[in-house]
Amino acid sequence: MGQFAEQTGLRLGETGIYEGEIHPGWDVLENANGGYLMSMLGRAALLDSGRPDIISLSSHFLSPGRPGPVTATTTTLKHGKRFATTRVDLTGPDRLVLSGTVITGDLRDGEGPTLIDRSAPEMPAPLDCPRTVADPGGLFPPPFMDKIEQRLHPDDAAGATGEPRVRGWFRLLDGERIDTTAAVLASDFLPPTVFNTDLPVGWVPTVQMTVHFRMRPTTEWLLVDSVTHFVQNGTFEIDADLYDESGELVAQSRQLLLIARP
């Protein structure tokens, strides 16, 4: 088992509730990365439904995820022929951390016409892009950057564009395969788009996030293209498109965040 699968792993406890652990090193100031927590939410739904893929995951962030034991309580809302819908509450020792609803199914079942008018961004090959490494003892880049391999577009790594857009490659360590659970992590791993602009850099909490899958990921690397169009009235959105190495769309995510106050 790879490190990511292990550190998001859940086991069915005696009471019928899944048990797991927020592992150390995924947090900033004891606040675990949102993508990491959502991956556990997705894993609970897959275990509950017995389906192979996440189709859609929507999640609300209710309190910080601190390192330590968590439980995932699942409620089956629908067990349909094509999709299952599962509600999952991820709870820490004293309170609800994350609540979400996850649709699961088999992404290989999809068929139909194709009409596409957007392309993956032009990127140098992954190994020609600089790797983001954690700042030891610092906060940015955060410690969990060492848990995966992230390589940003050189212009974005240098903060050279001034635009609220960040493009980067993502893979797991040691050849661990990216499934839909890991792709949820990928969708929330890049530095926030607005850090590449003149806006204040600071804590930008996610209020709500949704990821829709459109194809099962099969390649070693995923390319994530994240962009913001509207910063206004204290909030902004980050839309991310996730592509595989051949440029095919794997997933789309959108999150609503609060802007850092100066």
Add this chain to the structure above:
Amino acid sequence: MGQFAEQTGLRLGETGIYEGEIHPGWDVLENANGGYLMSMLGRAALLDSGRPDIISLSSHFLSPGRPGPVTATTTTLKHGKRFATTRVDLTGPDRLVLSGTVITGDLRDGEGPTLIDRSAPEMPAPLDCPRTVADPGGLFPPPFMDKIEQRLHPDDAAGATGEPRVRGWFRLLDGERIDTTAAVLASDFLPPTVFNTDLPVGWVPTVQMTVHFRMRPTTEWLLVDSVTHFVQNGTFEIDADLYDESGELVAQSRQLLLIARP
């Protein structure tokens, strides 16, 4: 009270559960419009939290909403200083119709820097756009088109672009004011984008939909700009940006749908 407020109204029943009714005329073949059902979900959360505005609403569609009585069961997940988070299950006589999570708050509280790089589409004035009228006895345009006033961009009304994009004005009847509850309806009211392309026209069920509010609506009309970038593997997304009459962003929505099979 306006017609829309009346037909999405809820009253607190003796058991602590909200009671309402899916009114006739909002359905196609006994399947109520998704935006209409989501408006009821939002209203239940507003009543539960006592906050004035929907901030974010995400919803899963589980079974058809048939005309008749419904109940809305609310669970408060968080009652924070700025936002409340409420889970709502909308249930018909025999089964769960819609399940969602709604963040409520006060949109006037937002403040912060502004950075915007997308504009409202160029549109003729509302009354210079053709009004969509229900096809009496037919299915498209559906009967609920007479419940509001919708005026499409002339090119989109004529199906002249061939592009998966539909732009239209939306207002309520008889001068009823658009609040966030009504804007949720607006976000899901336009004909599906793909009907303007060569793809098969047919039933395109929504799997999941999320609406994020960015400003309180204050104008009589809202302009909805809906677009699709990826039709593939049996699914497509519709992203809609909602603007007020001055071109300021009010809300963004995204839904995942199944493509019609030929």
